[in-house]
Amino acid sequence: MVVAVSERAPREPKYYLVKRHLLDIIGSLPPGSLVPTERILTLELGTSRTTVRRALSELVGEGRLVRRQGSGTYVAEPKISWPLRMTSFTEQAAEAGYTVTTQLLDARRQRADEEAAARLDVKVGASVFVIERLRLVNGAAMAVELSQLSAARFPGLVAKLRREPSLYRVLAESYDSAPVEADETIETAAASPRKAELLDTDTGAPMLVLSRHSFDASGAPIEWVRSWYRGDRYTFVARLTAR
Amino acid sequence: MVVAVSERAPREPKYYLVKRHLLDIIGSLPPGSLVPTERILTLELGTSRTTVRRALSELVGEGRLVRRQGSGTYVAEPKISWPLRMTSFTEQAAEAGYTVTTQLLDARRQRADEEAAARLDVKVGASVFVIERLRLVNGAAMAVELSQLSAARFPGLVAKLRREPSLYRVLAESYDSAPVEADETIETAAASPRKAELLDTDTGAPMLVLSRHSFDASGAPIEWVRSWYRGDRYTFVARLTAR
DNA sequence: ACGCGCAAATGGACTAGACCACTTCGCGTC
DNA sequence: GACGCGAAGTGGTCTAGTCCATTTGCGCGT
Numbered sequence: 001m002v003v004a005v006s007e008r009a010p011r012e013p014k015y016y017l018v019k020r021h022l023l024d025i026i027g028s029l030p031p032g033s034l035v036p037t038e039r040i041l042t043l044e045l046g047t048s049r050t051t052v053r054r055a056l057s058e059l060v061g062e063g064r065l066v067r068r069q070g071s072g073t074y075v076a077e078p079k080i081s082w083p084l085r086m087t088s089f090t091e092q093a094a095e096a097g098y099t100v101t102t103q104l105l106d107a108r109r110q111r112a113d114e115e116a117a118a119r120l121d122v123k124v125g126a127s128v129f130v131i132e133r134l135r136l137v138n139g140a141a142m143a144v145e146l147s148q149l150s151a152a153r154f155p156g157l158v159a160k161l162r163r164e165p166s167l168y169r170v171l172a173e174s175y176d177s178a179p180v181e182a183d184e185t186i187e188t189a190a191a192s193p194r195k196a197e198l199l200d201t202d203t204g205a206p207m208l209v210l211s212r213h214s215f216d217a218s219g220a221p222i223e224w225v226r227s228w229y230r231g232d233r234y235t236f237v238a239r240l241t242a243r
Numbered sequence: 244m245v246v247a248v249s250e251r252a253p254r255e256p257k258y259y260l261v262k263r264h265l266l267d268i269i270g271s272l273p274p275g276s277l278v279p280t281e282r283i284l285t286l287e288l289g290t291s292r293t294t295v296r297r298a299l300s301e302l303v304g305e306g307r308l309v310r311r312q313g314s315g316t317y318v319a320e321p322k323i324s325w326p327l328r329m330t331s332f333t334e335q336a337a338e339a340g341y342t343v344t345t346q347l348l349d350a351r352r353q354r355a356d357e358e359a360a361a362r363l364d365v366k367v368g369a370s371v372f373v374i375e376r377l378r379l380v381n382g383a384a385m386a387v388e389l390s391q392l393s394a395a396r397f398p399g400l401v402a403k404l405r406r407e408p409s410l411y412r413v414l415a416e417s418y419d420s421a422p423v424e425a426d427e428t429i430e431t432a433a434a435s436p437r438k439a440e441l442l443d444t445d446t447g448a449p450m451l452v453l454s455r456h457s458f459d460a461s462g463a464p465i466e467w468v469r470s471w472y473r474g475d476r477y478t479f480v481a482r483l484t485a486r
Numbered sequence: 487a488c489g490c491g492c493a494a495a496t497g498g499a500c501t502a503g504a505c506c507a508c509t510t511c512g513c514g515t516c
Numbered sequence: 517g518a519c520g521c522g523a524a525g526t527g528g529t530c531t532a533g534t535c536c537a538t539t540t541g542c543g544c545g546t
Contacts, residue, residue, distance in 0.1 A: 016447075051530060236430070239424070256499065280527085290500085
């Protein structure tokens, strides 16, 4: 008697209704505005706080909202564009009109694991430098960067880096080595507690991970870098041309 | 008498402990293996199911696990690399050895909103074609693509597209128009219920959003496309050269 | 007038449980 | 032997609540 409905609607979870409600609010407010508290939204929308928080978390992850514990939830500033280019990080930023500083978190020598060995064209267990840096734009943490280079190929690199912060300049001046080609990959990830703290965000927040594998003119690998950017704050931009 | 500890540890949430436990398990198993059920993990780790699920959700979002309702949670296959290049989608895939099909979801004419007008260099309210397509690789949904083009510039485009699926071929053959330059931006987002269903994933799953704004030889805008890719399954790859 | 301390309010983490949708598989029936 | 039904088990969503960490601001004391 009853006919089954063949086309089932793509049922909408309740938290998504909350999300759309919040998007309405966000759309009508300038960045920095306070949005209703979680407990008020819970009452207004007749739902549980867990459900409200799920909607808020997605919007925070998309860079639409900012949460400040003890204070409130606010409409976020627009995202910042970041160019994908061959030039050094410092130069890139200067061109875009930003003031960039770098904080050396760690520089150590360790044995290459399987992946590092393959990337740097050395044997597993060979000595590699691991350099961890925090990139800041106009004083705000932007990315955590983990570089690996062959220790045999760049002897004394770490000591030189402590005096001259630009890695590319050190490579050019002290080792007469410059990357001319690179493979870059981009993917998503969730922030570890450590990276979250360094980048002043929450554990589990969505991030953009940029990996760069660069080579010199002879095709020999120079460095392998992975950079973690806050996905709620940055957008990568590339300019492509035919052929 | 008591000295305050100045360096507070980056305290680890409990769910992150669960996540690391799961990473141990994942590391020792081949793709496709079944991992313990949520309720078993709850008992084993002495925690609530909510906490277990938060850890699982992050790992699913990072492409390390796959959840199948009613069945179980499994170790995921490695991610697929996808090149960022100027050539058409169909050609790209063929080069990489994939079989790609395209499903036309919707093709309509609508009035340009503010952003579309700016991108396509037309007036707000001018007629634009909006083409929504689903891209499939070897039969599996890969991306949802939303293209917008000026209707005045490409009259009859939608009708032609129904016969010839490659947009770039239609543009070249019928309008003698070819994109030679493009700006691409990459950012993260959460899947809407509709996109989640089309891409066979969960609402709120992390995605990579690729926007392409392409121009012809005279610098006039041709199309503005946004593509949503599953972040747990795809990685973008670009090859950069100096200068 | 100033500053300190405390209370209130916020977001953050977590619990224990309910109910639903879907898959799987064994058992009974044909 | 093939089929179909149903129970059991899985992940999916949501509730209602606890306790914690941090911020804010008010009121009291000086």
